[in-house]
Amino acid sequence: MPEFTVAVLTNQGGAHLDGYFTGLAQTEQATRVVVADPSGASESLAKKLLGSKLHRFERDFQKCLAEHKPGLAVVTLEAVQGPPAIQAALDANCHVLAEKPACVTAADFEPLAQLAEMKHRHLMLAMANRTRNSVHAAKRLIRTGQIGQIYGSELHLIADQTRLVSPAYHKTWFADRARAGGGHLIWLGIHWIDLIMFLTDSQIIETAGFTGIVGGQPLKAEDSAAMALRFDNGTFGTMTSGYYLDRGKQMSIRIWGSKGWLELSFDEGEGLKWYSTAEPSPSIKKYDGAADDGTYTPFIQACVRASIDEAAPPPITPTQSLNVLKTIFACYRAAESGRSQSVFA
Incomplete structure (x- = not known):
């Protein structure tokens, strides 16, 4: 080799x-x-x-x-x-x-x-969730029209508040916007912002909403965000991003369309499920394909392949990487200004 x-x-x-x-x-x-x-x-x-x-x-x-x-x-x-x-x-x-x-x-x-x-x-x-097997199965369902024309989406990425009570955490770069660029939204919520655009082959072009510290800890970056999203395909979505739990995570993406819906949930024991009226006998189906081998290892392997083989596509391009960052910072501008913000202003 x-x-x-x-x-x-x-x-x-x-x-x-x-x-x-x-x-x-x-x-x-x-x-x-x-x-x-x-x-x-x-x-x-x-x-x-x-x-x-x-x-x-x-x-x-x-x-x-x-x-x-x-x-x-x-x-x-x-x-x-x-x-x-x-x-x-x-x-x-x-x-x-x-x-x-x-x-x-x-x-x-x-x-x-x-x-x-x-x-x-x-x-x-x-954006390591892009290489999950269940994510690619969801993307195929959308691309092949199983849920029809997309109508709207709802994103939740909730993590634990427990980490925030530690004085040691307060000193880390994750808790300081000057060092991290932001808080929960840019550290964790960014994954779902990227994933909804990846799944639907669309771009968020405008956002509005709120960010803040709801848990009362002495942080220099938000622990909570609630955003409204407008996409270039004419649809709308919402994003709830925050540290609310005592432990673990609650992570889901729901997408509705003219012929049904799908839900990706990465909570323990959950996965991809969908419902499609395009099928002869509509019923809720569950993904039973190859399990995800974690998140970082498959993503790293895809990055290495793309770096070696010119014919192998990268899991994310420079422009896509930049666009998800522009979207996150538009969310922050919207929260600070109290007005909706164009991502590409």
């Missing part, structure tokens, strides 16, 4: 490192991994999860990129630290998989997307 090197550029507070290291360890085409972390905090985890695939652990991003010449760079940093590292990786002619949100304003990400397009490099924001 040809050698293909992946670099992981991270630092203290880098998110989902266990998922990235495990995914790379399970990706056969990623033959060796180099990790660059100025803090050194990830070294033990890298050794544990990558094993013999860990080729070198460095402290300097530029040295890592220059000496090891990776074909793909995984960038997982505080959002505010993301753009310079992505820029360095693109300048080194790497494809890039960037942990979201990878910036604190869409304006910081836009020139990176443009650079990636100009250099014919992939810049893939980590």
